[in-house]
Amino acid sequence: MMSTNELPTQVNPDEITPIAVTVGISARHVHLTHEHVETLFGAGYELKRFKDLSQPGQFACEEFVTVVGPKGVIEKVRILGPERKQSQVELSISDCFKIGIKAPLRDSGDLAGSASVTLVGPVGSVTLEEGAIIAARHIHMHSSDAEKFGLEDGDRLYVRAKGPRGIIFGDVLIRAGEKHKLEMHIDTDEGNAVGLRNGDTVYAYKIHGHISQLVK
Structure with missing residues (x-):
């Protein structure tokens, strides 16, 4: 399983593939x-x-x-x-x-x-x-999505929210299973701080490089 605490010293930006995820404010x-x-x-x-x-x-x-x-x-x-x-x-x-x-x-x-x-x-x-x-913030996804993205239940990713108050969420838990649908859940404090609303799209990253690569 991947850990956001283990970052390589060099990253090829072409290898950073975002996963578009819909937001649900909990x-x-x-x-x-x-x-x-x-x-x-x-x-x-x-x-x-x-x-x-x-x-x-x-x-x-x-x-x-x-x-x-x-x-x-x-x-x-x-x-x-x-x-x-x-x-x-x-x-x-x-x-x-x-x-x-x-x-x-x-x-x-x-x-x-x-x-x-x-x-x-x-x-x-x-x-x-x-x-x-x-x-804790987390992403639900069906087992088939996890397989497609090369992820496992319990992995943790970075998630980028774009916009005027854009931010990168760290340590986002993946909850994968047959009864899950692709969606990121954050609470009202987190949503209000960043200006996110239900149905907005954020971008999850399974390649953990320097944060600077994600904010370009």
Whole structure:
């Protein structure tokens, strides 16, 4: 697997082939276990599908919860389905400042030792001893795309965003599998800082040369 920390001293610019990737801005949201769905919304409750998301099998629910921290609350945080084996809250750095928690930057699902928050629903509440994270930026791609681009699940790339506030994102995780669709996910803080919006195109690089080659 490639590492963005290992850069060759010389690079042939002709070997740097960009992979065009659509951007998806990931707003704050919550994933819940079945047990926590029932605690928050009532025994036997089933989440209602609001709309499908870009990743196959994933959907936004009609339901919201309030996320409570030591210093504040964020209301109307949408739940995403389907249900998971462990509840997870994905926030931005700005969100964490607002409610007074220090959530770690993590890949989705890496929750050991993450921040504690309380979730409040219309029927009850649940305190997660761990589960709140700032989700690390990543690129979803189907296994066939990964094979075409010469990549593997777990590789990490550079991604260039062009424009007046252009930037190069480093250490972008590749999540490849049969249920993935090509798309880069960043959170609202990252999108706002660079001026990116849903549907914009960025360019991923699998040849890790000097950064200066990518900004020409």
